[in-house]
């Protein structure tokens with residue numbers, strides 16, 4: 001599905017929808033150029049999960065941030081990862097297997113072989129100063145209901 005966000009509030013709304021629709025465990029793979037809004041979407045998701053979004057920053061030098069909560073949020077940034085091995089060395093397998101958690105990965109295209117077969121893929125494109133286009137694909141049966149839920153959500157009457 002394609003979701004056009006007119007502004008950051010619309011991105012927050014997407015984060016809130018994802019927080020309720022994603023399975024646990026969940027893996028979300030984010031793609032998009034620098035400044036497209038990957039970290040901003042993680043902030044939106046964090047806020048919806050009851051995590052202080054001010055805690056969420058680009059994991060520039062830290063490759064992984066952990067935000068505890070009823071749904072723990074594991075936030076990876078693959079931009080500076082040398083290779084897949086470095087990702088596994090961070091303990092990625094255990095994070096991805098945490099059955100209460102959501103794992104979200106910026107620059108996921110850098111570690112294609114590490115991504116679980118079942119996941120949500122989100123491509124973000126800058127379409128204006130405050131506009132962003134989110135192209136969302138659900139991979140695997142566990143994510144089918146996410147796709148359906150998102151479609152119903154984006155078709156909802158707008159206030």
Ligand SMILES: Nc1ncnc2c1ncn2[C@@H]1O[C@H](COP(=O)(O)OP(=O)(O)O)[C@@H](O)[C@H]1O
Pocket residue numbers: 005006007008009010011032033034035036037038039040041058106129130131132
């Ligand atoms: N609708 C929107 N959704 C997300 N970010 C937006 C939006 N409009 C403007 N922005 C801005 O775009 C920038 C995105 O930065 P960031 O999330 O750090 O990008 P990335 O992590 O992809 O490099 C932020 O400065 C944010 O305020």
Ligand SMILES: [Mg+2]
Pocket residue numbers: 038039058059106
């Ligand atoms: Mg970022």
